[in-house]
Amino acid sequence: MDIRDYRASKDLRAVRRIWKECGWIKNIEEDGTFVEPFFEAADDALVGILDGEAECAVHGANGDITYQDECLPMGGVMAVTTSRVARKRRFAARATAELVARQAISGMAVSALGMFDQGFYNQVGFGTGSYEQHIRFDPATLTIDSDFRPPRRLEAKDFAAVHAAMCHRRRTHGSVSFPNADILKAELNWIEEPFGLGYFDGPNGELTHFIFGTAKAEHGPYEITWQAWQTPTQLFELLALIRSLGDQVYSVSMLEIGDLQIQDLLRQPIRNRLSNEKGEYRSGSDSLAYWQIRMLDLPHCLGKTSLPGPDVRFNLTLTDPIEAQLPPNASWKGIGGEYVVRFGEQSSAESGRDSSLPTLSASVGAFSRLWLGIRPASSLAITDDLQGEESLLNGLDRTVRPPRAHPGWDF
Numbered sequence: 001m002d003i004r005d006y007r008a009s010k011d012l013r014a015v016r017r018i019w020k021e022c023g024w025i026k027n028i029e030e031d032g033t034f035v036e037p038f039f040e041a042a043d044d045a046l047v048g049i050l051d052g053e054a055e056c057a058v059h060g061a062n063g064d065i066t067y068q069d070e071c072l073p074m075g076g077v078m079a080v081t082t083s084r085v086a087r088k089r090r091f092a093a094r095a096t097a098e099l100v101a102r103q104a105i106s107g108m109a110v111s112a113l114g115m116f117d118q119g120f121y122n123q124v125g126f127g128t129g130s131y132e133q134h135i136r137f138d139p140a141t142l143t144i145d146s147d148f149r150p151p152r153r154l155e156a157k158d159f160a161a162v163h164a165a166m167c168h169r170r171r172t173h174g175s176v177s178f179p180n181a182d183i184l185k186a187e188l189n190w191i192e193e194p195f196g197l198g199y200f201d202g203p204n205g206e207l208t209h210f211i212f213g214t215a216k217a218e219h220g221p222y223e224i225t226w227q228a229w230q231t232p233t234q235l236f237e238l239l240a241l242i243r244s245l246g247d248q249v250y251s252v253s254m255l256e257i258g259d260l261q262i263q264d265l266l267r268q269p270i271r272n273r274l275s276n277e278k279g280e281y282r283s284g285s286d287s288l289a290y291w292q293i294r295m296l297d298l299p300h301c302l303g304k305t306s307l308p309g310p311d312v313r314f315n316l317t318l319t320d321p322i323e324a325q326l327p328p329n330a331s332w333k334g335i336g337g338e339y340v341v342r343f344g345e346q347s348s349a350e351s352g353r354d355s356s357l358p359t360l361s362a363s364v365g366a367f368s369r370l371w372l373g374i375r376p377a378s379s380l381a382i383t384d385d386l387q388g389e390e391s392l393l394n395g396l397d398r399t400v401r402p403p404r405a406h407p408g409w410d411f
């Protein structure tokens with residue numbers, strides 16, 4: 001099985017064919033607005049070769065993720081695809097493992113992805129992220145009394161402005177960002193029936209706050225897939241703008257905005273949910289944990305972690321399943337091993353063992369979830385691969401409590 005770097009001149013058409021077979025694009029002869037710029041913008045892209053043709057393609061882009069007030073380098077696994085003729089030959093698992101190993105070697109502290117389903121990427125060490133709330137509401141029920149100005153229309157060709165606004169948006173714990181604007185260009189070009197509205201209030205006329213999404217039919221539902229703002233005043237202007245659509249549009253859906261609770265700003269949410277439970281314009285929310293994360297460098301992650309305490313120190317026996325997916329001669333084989341870890345105001349992790357300390361055993365996926373605050377230690381001990389004595393789990397529950405992580409960027 002041969003896995004090598006993607007080369008546009010040789011592989012672009014084959015990759016388009018893979019994407020067509022996966023149902024991601026409609027036409028192999030697409031107009032160069034999606035697959036080509038998307039792969040051009042990759043920091044790393046690999047293909048699996050079968051009979052001389054690329055039949056598997058993985059795409060990685062580097063970005064960053066916030067841990068409370070800190071920012072860590074993050075590799076994104078942006079796309080993993082295998083054609084119809086090469087499935088179940090371990091192409092995808094091995095190419096993903098290779099991509100993740102490259103991200104670790106290039107200095108990324110973590111890797112993250114949006115999953116097609118849970119289980120597959122656990123094989124290379126990923127653990128599931130937070131529930132994301134997908135909310136639907138009648139825009140006319142927004143209780144915003146702010147005013148709004150006429151916005152400017154945005155289209156996919158405005159990707160550079162949209163990307164800059166995304167990079168400068170208000171960020172909360174676990175938010176991610178990708179500095180290469182061409183990644184977003186491809187994403188915006190992928191949106192069917194797009195609509196975008198925004199305000200260019202920056203000191204040099206930069207886009208500061210906007211919504212961008214898909215407008216399906218006359219009365220909606222409208223789906224907002226991208227949004228950014230820097231100040232509460234800008235957010236309220238966007239919400240007032242969304243409310244203004246409510247004379248015509250019966251339903252708007254979007255992911256919950258960061259750490260806010262949009263229901264706070266809706267009139268009679270329970271009445272509206274119950275009176276319109278099954279229709280196309282129903283109100284309410286669903287939740288799903290659809291992204292995953294794994295640490296690539298434990299000392300780096302812990303070095304950026306500051307928690308109010310009390311300090312918890314322990315031995316960590318960490319297992320990393322990625323090793324089984326990498327070739328025997330790989331220079332990076334994951335981060336499994338023995339560490340002494342401290343969670344507290346100045347957290348740390350160093351290789352070794354201290355016989356005076358209790359021991360926590362965990363897979364890298366489960367420990368990454370604990371670190372990022374997806375679930376407390378005592379919960380992960382029930383549903384994931386993490387074990388330790390009760391007093392240690394209780395200590396971790398008290399100290400490791402960062403806010404709920406939300407990427408805020410569809411990738």
Ligand SMILES: CC(C)(COP(=O)(O)OP(=O)(O)OC[C@H]1O[C@@H](n2cnc3c(N)ncnc32)[C@H](O)[C@@H]1OP(=O)(O)O)[C@@H](O)C(=O)NCCC(=O)NCCS
Binds near residue numbers: 080117
């Ligand atoms: C997902 C996809 C990339 C897998 O490609 P592949 O090259 O066949 O994958 P691999 O051969 O490396 O691995 C397949 C194995 O993973 C297993 N697997 C798949 N989904 C799984 C899951 N959710 N949980 C656990 N194992 C899973 C399969 O059962 C299979 O195991 P088996 O060979 O023992 O039967 C391919 O199906 C695809 O391109 N799908 C459409 C595009 C897509 O959704 N991509 C993912 C974007 S996040």
